[in-house]
Amino acid sequence: MMRAVLSCRESARLASAAQNGRLPRRLRIGLRLHLMMCAGCRAYTRQIQGLATLLRTRARKNDGLLASPEGLRPEERARIRTALDESDADGGADRSADGGADGGKNPGADLDQNE
Amino acid sequence: MTTSTSPTDRWLETHADALFRHAVTRLRRRADAEDAVQETLLAALRCRGDFRGDSSERTWLIGILNHKIVDQIRTAERTEQNAGLDDVDDFFAANGRWRKQPGKFAIDAADLVENEEFWRQVDHCLDGLPARQARAFVLFTIEDKESEEACKALDISTTNLWVLLHRARLRMRQCLETNWFHAGDKR
Numbered sequence: 111m112m113r114a115v116l117s118c119r120e121s122a123r124l125a126s127a128a129q130n131g132r133l134p135r136r137l138r139i140g141l142r143l144h145l146m147m148c149a150g151c152r153a154y155t156r157q158i159q160g161l162a163t164l165l166r167t168r169a170r171k172n173d174g175l176l177a178s179p180e181g182l183r184p185e186e187r188a189r190i191r192t193a194l195d196e197s198d199a200d201g202g203a204d205r206s207a208d209g210g211a212d213g214g215k216n217p218g219a220d221l222d223q224n225e
Numbered sequence: 226m227t228t229s230t231s232p233t234d235r236w237l238e239t240h241a242d243a244l245f246r247h248a249v250t251r252l253r254r255r256a257d258a259e260d261a262v263q264e265t266l267l268a269a270l271r272c273r274g275d276f277r278g279d280s281s282e283r284t285w286l287i288g289i290l291n292h293k294i295v296d297q298i299r300t301a302e303r304t305e306q307n308a309g310l311d312d313v314d315d316f317f318a319a320n321g322r323w324r325k326q327p328g329k330f331a332i333d334a335a336d337l338v339e340n341e342e343f344w345r346q347v348d349h350c351l352d353g354l355p356a357r358q359a360r361a362f363v364l365f366t367i368e369d370k371e372s373e374e375a376c377k378a379l380d381i382s383t384t385n386l387w388v389l390l391h392r393a394r395l396r397m398r399q400c401l402e403t404n405w406f407h408a409g410d411k412r
Contacts, residue, residue, distance in 0.1 A: 117320070118322050122317075130365075150327050151327075153330075157327060160334070163334050165366045167334045168344065174367070175246055177250075177341075177345055178341070178344075179348075182262075186259045191237060194270060198270060
């Protein structure tokens with residue numbers, strides 16, 4: 111049911127779908143015909159492919175990261191620590207009996223002494 | 226009582242920053258990344274007996290984190306509105322043509338992969354997208370498509386994801402054209 115000529119709008123959608131790896135042959139041919147006639151869509155298709163390749167290459171070379179985001183801020187770290195300490199003191203899994211005996215009342219106490 | 230090497234202390238010291246950077250790259254919002262790291266360390270604390278030592282501790286934690294990231298994205302996908310999903314009218318006129326044709330430039334990995342200024346610009350463009358578009362774009366693009374994590378993320382709703390990816394690509398390309406490739410042009 112495909113029209114003979116795709117619009118740029120449709121072509122861009124197909125170019126994107128093709129990147130997701132599932133374009134049926136019929137649509138692939140339609141896209142190719144449009145790209146032969148349309149410089150704008152040719153540029154678009156190459157640029158989004160180039161961008162994807164670039165992001166993947168960067169992530170592979172940069173420890174799975176793109177830019178270098180700021181690490182944990184002190185208050186963020188403190189919140190995580192509190193959550194972990196509470197969970198640990200709740201007598202989670204394999205803590206020895208006396209470790210969990212004082213319950214969650216003051217979970218950070220003995221850890222704080224080690225800092 | 227507690228020995229000086231509680232896993233909590235050690236993980237916070239050794240891995241928390243790296244886990245956070247990994248998470249914020251994919252989730253885009255600091256609060257979401259903080260939650261994911263916290264969930265990861267809580268899970269790791271519960272299952273630390275499962276750590277086999279045949280991968281590094283970092284790899285093990287990143288593996289858990291990737292699952293938490295996918296969980297977060299799934300939850301967000303279920304709760305955030307999908308209104309106007311098909312709307313790419315900013316880019317195309319009623320007759321289906323580009324409102325503004327993509328300019329001629331090449332995105333070349335060799336030139337740009339180590340250019341930190343470029344990556345700051347990419348980050349800036351990502352932050353300009355709706356968060357769900359940015360997350361879908363980053364996760365789908367940088368994770369190996371065959372990986373379990375990426376496939377699970379796809380299962381959220383494939384159609385929905387494709388629309389997000391389509392819009393994200395249109396916007397990212399446009400943003401980079403304006404702010405990087407043709408930044409010096411006045412036209």
